[in-house]
Every structure is written in C-alpha cells, then in structure tokens.
Amino acid sequence: MSASRGAPEILVVGAGLSGLACAHDLLAAGLNVAVLEASDGVGGRMRSDRVDGYVIDRGFQVFNTSYPQVKRRLALRDLRLRPFTPGVLVHTDRGRFHFADPTRAPRTVRSLLGAGPAGPRDLLALGVLSGRDMLGPVGRLKRADDHTTRTALAASGISEEFTELFFRPFLSGVFLEEDLETSGRVFHLVWRSMLRGTLCLPSDGIGEVPRQLADALPAGTVRFGSPVDRLTDDGVLLADGTERAADTVVVATGPGPAVRLLPDLDMPPYRVVTTYFHAAPKSPLAEPTLLTDTRLRFLNSCVPSEVAPGYAPAGSSLVATSVLGEDTESRESALRDALSEAYGTDTAGWGLLTVRTVHEALPAMPPPQPLTRTSRAGAGRYVCGDHRTTGSVQGALASGARAAREILRDLGR
DSSP, X not given: XXXXXXXXXXXXXXXXXXXXXXXXXXXXXXXEEEEEOSSSSSOTTSOXXXXXXXXXXXXXXXXXXXXXXXXXXXXXXXXXXXXXXXXXXXXETTEEEEEEOTTTOTHXXXXXXXXXXXXXXXXXXXXXXXXXXXXXXXXXXXXXXXXBHHHHHHHTTOOHHHIIIIIHHHHHHHHSOSSOOSBHHHHHHHHHHHHHSOEEEETTOTTHHHHHHHHTSOTTXXXXXXXXEEEETTEEEETTSXXXXXXEEEEOSOHHHHHHHSTTOOOOOEEEEEEEEEEESSOSSSSSOEEEETTOSSSEEXXXXXXXXXXXXXXXXEEEEEEESOOOTTHHHHHHHHHHHHHTSOOTTOEEEEEXXXXXXXXXXXXXXXSXXXXXXXXXXXXXXXXXXXXXXXXXXXXXXXXXXXXXXXXXX
C-alpha cells in the first residue's frame, strides 16, 4: 500500500477503529494520509493493558466474528480467537439457568422447559424471532419501522416474564441501559450478528484488533503523542503549537474531543460503564460463559481467563464484572457480595486488581435510530466514529469506510 506522489494530504485525527479504517481505504486509493493520535497507542477505547501479569481490557469487550467489516479487514486466524460458549448463564432468585442458542445446543431446549424458566410459547416465539433475524434479508431489518427493543420483543410474542428473565439482564450489558429503550431495529441487527457469528476474545486481549489494523498501514502513518488543539482554515493546530496543513481533515476521535473540534456536531448522549477486575485464586465458573443477574446488580460478569487462559498468570483467574455508571466508594463492596451470591462462592479472598470506568462507552440509540449518518461536516471536514452508526465494532469500521468513500467522491477519485 503506497500513496501517489503529489496527492493531497489528508489528516485523520484519532487512531481508533474508525480512523484506522478510514486511513486504510484512503491510502489504498493512492492518497497521502497521516493519522494523528494523542495517546501512545492505537485503539481508543478498544485497548488492553498489563496489570500484574493480567490482561486488562479497557472495559469488558467481546469480539463478534460475523461483522462484514471484520471479515473484510482482519486476519482472524492471527488474532488467535478463543470463543465464549454460545449462551448466557442467568442468575435468578430460583437459581441459575443456562440459555443457549438452540441451533448450536438443541438439548438445552428440553432443560429450559423442564426447569421452568421459560414456557413453550416463549421458546416458540424466540425460535421464530431468531429464525427471521438470522436467515431473513438484512435489508428487511434495516427498513422496518422502529420502536423500542421492549416493544419489538412484545411484538415478536415474547412475554413480559421472559423479557425480564432473559432479555432485560442480557441486553442491559449489550446496550448499557436497563429499560430496553434502545432502538428495536438496532436490537434485531445485533441479535442477527450474534446468531450468525461467534463471540470471542483474542488470546492477547481485545487491543490486538486495532493493533492488527495499524500494522497493515505503512510505517510512520500513525503519529503518536500528537494531540490536536483545534482545526484551522489550513489544517490543524497541535497542542504543542505546531501547525499541520491539510486540504482534508477527518475527525475520528471519541465524542468529547469530536465536539470540541467540531462544535456544531450533533452528538448523541453516551453511556458510562465501570468494570471491576478481580484476581481469584480459583475460577468461580469453570466455563467460558457470560453471567447475568435478573436483579441487575451488575450488567454481566465472566472469567476471561476461562475464555483465553493468557488473561491471567498460571494458578490464578481473572474475573471481570461491569456495572452501569461511575465507581463509588462502597460500590465494589456491594458488588463483591452480589458476585458471591451469583457465583455461589466466597469472594473474600479475591483481590481487586483495577477499576476501569469508560465515560463514552456506547452512544444512546433510542428509536428512530438512523443506521448511518453522512461524514461530511463542512468543506474539507469529515467525521467518523461509532456515534455515526450503531455503536459497535462493525459500526465504527463502517463509519470510517463511509468517510473514505465520501472523501474520494468529493475529490473526484
């Protein structure tokens, strides 16, 4: 991949997924591109750190193999993906129940009926809903009338009882809101992707995904430690006072910096999520499964080292648990009690490794939710990011791709 001599320079501000995808497509078209990244690494909110030998993702994240942009851009084999089990473990006042994808684990249907957490009508409605979303044309889902997820579930024949038992606890962790007020159109598309793909973790952490994208760019394309103070008529002004000229600037930052650089930008509110990482001497759940709670004391919890053993040193386990909102003084103590009940184990010996709060974790997506927005923000100014689409890895990558297409169209390329 190389740029054409004499092509107009394009500056991409931000080396998250959308910025990397945009830069890749522009370079492939023969343009000169530089990516300005304020931090010391790529990925934005999709990064991994090492803490005392544990892999700590910046908030609980999973990787879905079914996304078209993922299939187009990434060498999945090189990520050494390790799968979650195709289902969810739900903690209720009546005990724990496994809800698995019946197309992959058909024997679970009988166990759900026998144990009583779901009736035949709900399971039939779930099967019809899943079949339509998984096998039907995606265009039908995109063009459908948009209502809340709760309304969409009711329209599909799912009872309120089953919604509260399974969908509300599970989707609270997906959409980072507890009331199922997210666009039903977005829900159907997300549900389709989950049924058609596999939820995984890269063996070395979720940060391997943007790192692979960055490694595919020519050396020197990404300039680290280059925070942009403001956009100018001729390009950008860096925080150190350096000016960089460019005919075209793409703002591919998080929502806060994007609004600072483009004050007229229409930005949705964002959800805040906090993830607590505990080191346990013994795994509280000897399977790579997501645990939810019908009382919503936490969004979800799992043992990442059961999914990918490299997440924890030998002889130890890593437990990751996410909650809505900020960390507070007494929250970890209350969470530890909830986890003790949900996992059925003593958590007193668990050590708190770190707490990660992500203030701009996911955009709110109430109906009617546009599935994509133009990247054009003015003459020679463009914007991309998950806030322009559906707040997913697919959405971020697709937003970067759209920005590149619109730039090339405006340049007559």
